[in-house]
Amino acid sequence: MSSRTVIRGGLVITASDEVHADVLIEDGRVAALAVPGTQNWSADRTIDATGKYVIPGGVDAHTHMELPFGGTFASDTFETGTRAAAWGGTTTIVDFAVQSVGHSLREGLDAWHAKAEGNCAIDYAFHMIVSDVNQDTLKEMDLLVEEGVTSFKQFMAYPGVFYSDDGQILRAMQRSAENGGLIMMHAENGIAIDVLVEQALARGETDPRYHGEVRKALLEAEATHRAIKLAQVAGAPLYVVHVSATEAVAELAKARDEGLNVFGETCPQYLFLSTDNLAEPDFEGAKYVCSTPLRPKEHQAKLWQGLRTNDLQVVSTDHCPFCFVGQKELGRGDFSKIPNGLPGVENRMDLLHQAVVDGHISRRRWIEIACATPARMFGMYPKKGTIAPGADADIVIYDPGAEQIMSADTHHMNVDYSAYEGKRTTGRVETVLSRGEVVISEREYTGRAGHGVYTPRSTCQYLN
Ligand code: URP
Numbered sequence: 045m046s047s048r049t050v051i052r053g054g055l056v057i058t059a060s061d062e063v064h065a066d067v068l069i070e071d072g073r074v075a076a077l078a079v080p081g082t083q084n085w086s087a088d089r090t091i092d093a094t095g096k097y098v099i100p101g102g103v104d105a106h107t108h109m110e111l112p113f114g115g116t117f118a119s120d121t122f123e124t125g126t127r128a129a130a131w132g133g134t135t136t137i138v139d140f141a142v143q144s145v146g147h148s149l150r151e152g153l154d155a156w157h158a159k160a161e162g163n164c165a166i167d168y169a170f171h172m173i174v175s176d177v178n179q180d181t182l183k184e185m186d187l188l189v190e191e192g193v194t195s196f197k198q199f200m201a202y203p204g205v206f207y208s209d210d211g212q213i214l215r216a217m218q219r220s221a222e223n224g225g226l227i228m229m230h231a232e233n234g235i236a237i238d239v240l241v242e243q244a245l246a247r248g249e250t251d252p253r254y255h256g257e258v259r260k261a262l263l264e265a266e267a268t269h270r271a272i273k274l275a276q277v278a279g280a281p282l283y284v285v286h287v288s289a290t291e292a293v294a295e296l297a298k299a300r301d302e303g304l305n306v307f308g309e310t311c312p313q314y315l316f317l318s319t320d321n322l323a324e325p326d327f328e329g330a331k332y333v334c335s336t337p338l339r340p341k342e343h344q345a346k347l348w349q350g351l352r353t354n355d356l357q358v359v360s361t362d363h364c365p366f367c368f369v370g371q372k373e374l375g376r377g378d379f380s381k382i383p384n385g386l387p388g389v390e391n392r393m394d395l396l397h398q399a400v401v402d403g404h405i406s407r408r409r410w411i412e413i414a415c416a417t418p419a420r421m422f423g424m425y426p427k428k429g430t431i432a433p434g435a436d437a438d439i440v441i442y443d444p445g446a447e448q449i450m451s452a453d454t455h456h457m458n459v460d461y462s463a464y465e466g467k468r469t470t471g472r473v474e475t476v477l478s479r480g481e482v483v484i485s486e487r488e489y490t491g492r493a494g495h496g497v498y499t500p501r502s503t504c505q506y507l508n
């Protein structure tokens with residue numbers, strides 16, 4: 045049976061346009077847009093969006109639900125994490141399946157499908173973390189691209205865990221140049237960082253703030269530069285994840301000025317938090333331990349500038365939550381044992397709307413960096429990331445004037461603290477549709493685990 049929903053009277057904002065329009069949804073997809081009040085569409089459900097924004101559901105291209113990491117597991121499951129994402133106006137996540145050393149890509153991907161299937165409130169897709177580059181892995185990359193896993197993360201950090209050396213990186217890049225895959229790089233010189241970690245601990249520097257001091261901006265910049273050059277040698281595009289340092293943005297900007305297919309992602313934590321948080325007393329700084337690390341406040345202006353000039357194209361969360369009690373606490377007395385990662389999948393759309401309110405970016409740029417470009421970058425556009433006839437009806441009714449205070453007391457992520465505790469923001473998600481189904485209705489959860497489906501992706505749609 046066909047179902048029809050009409051959203052009336054809102055301001056429809058996409059990456060390219062802002063227009064007052066009524067939106068007709070039929071069988072989970074956008075069917076038409078029309079000048080308000082000009083069409084007498086019959087509908088099973090009518091949503092009044094007068095005075096509200098009607099925006100595409102957020103696309104968060106970097107999450108780690110249930111990631112085994114740092115001797116524990118990220119505390120959000122696919123069920124809790126995708127429900128929290130829906131609360132925050134995100135309707136698609138791209139999570140990272142993990143190849144363990146000594147195992148195949150297929151085994152890793154199968155394991156992640158098993159964790160997600162039947163549990164997600166919103167749609168999901170996968171990137172693949174490649175930890176073991178060998179001839180079999182390289183062949184498997186071709187197969188994964190064909191079946192819709194078209195991006196591969198490699199690590200220049202974390203020796204002994206996810207780390208790849210330059211030769212392994214070059215080989216994977218050469219393969220992706222052939223098969224259309226996109227290499228996503230964690231760009232930090234992990235070998236050098238491990239030396240600095242050892243020296244800091246030997247000096248008795250064990251507090252969380254030293255995590256920020258040893259993971260130097262210069263070592264992010266060096267790795268970013270090296271990754272760009274390796275990609276250039278391979279003739280492959282490159283996407284650098286969680287960029288936090290001014291010096292790394294400069295490397296990306298230079299490469300882009302040369303016309304290279306080099307892209308950069310940053311995350312809300314680098315835009316809104318800083319080393320001041322890492323230095324909070326009584327081990328509270330552990331709540332802010334992630335890699336790349338938070339930087340001194342001065343770096344933020346350059347990140348905002350990069351987002352305006354398109355030297356950075358995407359804001360994702362790198363959502364990788366660990367509870368303070370029992371998880372972050374693993375690193376008391378040794379900052380290197382604090383599990384790396386921050387919660388944020390629920391906060392991204394609101395924080396970026398606050399950036400609109402604060403004058404850092406325009407409304408359309410908000411939608412571009414949070415919805416449209418991540419969908420394009422990872423081969424899901426225009427199914428995801430926009431509001432246009434034929435697109436999935438992943439739509440958020442957003443109240444731009446509502447005030448809220450971020451807090452662990454009210455958030456829906458399965459983690460015992462908020463990285464933004466007490467932060468006041470203007471703007472709030474009211475209603476969320478995922479493929480036409482209302483999953484948040486005027487701030488009530490109406491979704492269900494298993495509504496979200498796996499979304500195979502095409503190759504990158506953002507190349508020069
Ligand atoms: O600290 C972080 N970013 N944890 C998640 C893993 C990664 O490197 O993205």
Ligand code: ZN
Pocket residue numbers: 146147148151
């Ligand atoms: Zn195996």
Ligand code: ZN
Pocket residue numbers: 230285286335336
């Ligand atoms: Zn990373």
Ligand code: ZN
Pocket residue numbers: 106107108362364
């Ligand atoms: Zn990550």
